[in-house]
Amino acid sequence: xxxxxxxxxxxxxPNHPRDPxxxxxxxxxxxxxxxxxxxxxxxxxSGGPNGGQVGGLDLRRCRSAQLADVLAAxxxxxxxxxxxxxxxxxxxxxxxxxxxxxxxxxxATVRARLRRLTRRxxxxxxxxxMRQRExxxxxxxRIATAVVLHGRTYRxxxxxxxxxxxxxxxxxxxxxxxxxxxRGETVAPAQAGTGVTHAA
Numbered sequence: 001x002x003x004x005x006x007x008x009x010x011x012x013x014p015n016h017p018r019d020p021x022x023x024x025x026x027x028x029x030x031x032x033x034x035x036x037x038x039x040x041x042x043x044x045x046s047g048g049p050n051g052g053q054v055g056g057l058d059l060r061r062c063r064s065a066q067l068a069d070v071l072a073a074x075x076x077x078x079x080x081x082x083x084x085x086x087x088x089x090x091x092x093x094x095x096x097x098x099x100x101x102x103x104x105x106x107x108a109t110v111r112a113r114l115r116r117l118t119r120r121x122x123x124x125x126x127x128x129x130m131r132q133r134e135x136x137x138x139x140x141x142r143i144a145t146a147v148v149l150h151g152r153t154y155r156x157x158x159x160x161x162x163x164x165x166x167x168x169x170x171x172x173x174x175x176x177x178x179x180x181x182x183r184g185e186t187v188a189p190a191q192a193g194t195g196v197t198h199a200a
Contacts, residue, residue, distance in 0.1 A: 074121045077130055077149045085110070086117055120151055128179045136175075139163075143171040 068090040075086040088094045088102075100110040120126055129148040133141045146157035147168070154168045161168070 071118065071121050074126065074130065077126075077145075078117070078121075079150050082117055082150075085114060086121070089114060116151075124183070125176075125179060128182070129175065132178075139167075140171045140174065143168050144175045147172055148175070 072087055072091040075083045075090070078086065085099065085103075088099050089096065094102075096111045096114065097107045100107040103110060125148050129144045133144055136144070142161055143157060143163070146152045146160060147154065150157075152160065154165055154172065157163075158165045158168045
């Protein structure tokens with residue numbers, strides 16, 4: 001799930017080159033650095049106080065490169081302005097300060113918005129809707145896209161789609177029930193609008 005340390009690193013590292021995939025170290029690992037998690041040499045060890053370097057390989061860069069690829073790919077499902085912001089940071093490698101300057105906004109405002117978008121993009125529900133929506137009836141697909149992928153409230157989605165609030169709520173109950181079932185959980189009707197689930 002979302003690592004704020006990794007996101008901080010991405011947000012503040014402009015134009016860094018694409019890192020080698022895990023298992024392809026930039027240099028030979030230092031003596032004593034064994035195989036680590038995910039195929040990253042020494043992945044479970046720390047080369048410094050922040051755990052940044054192991055055997056000449058910056059682990060934050062490996063993690064951040066993978067995360068950036070995921071975020072950039074999922075950004076294709078966002079609305080245009082949100083997609084442009086995510087891609088400027090995670091694909092074009094602008095810093096938040098640089099992106100804020102282009103948008104004419106304060107860096108803190110852009111950073112807060114980016115955090116919200118990043119959490120949405122990395123959520124299980126976003127991934128579920130992204131992968132399953134083409135199998136659903138048109139109305140359910142449109143509603144799930146508006147609510148889950150575009151981050152609209154039920155009322156905002158209803159207004160945008162010309163539907164009633166109850167119609168949106170009913171379809172989202174179905175979406176969240178199916179999603180919970182796939183995860184071995186249950187959704188209570190009163191909690192369908194919150195995404196709250198319970199273990200089965």
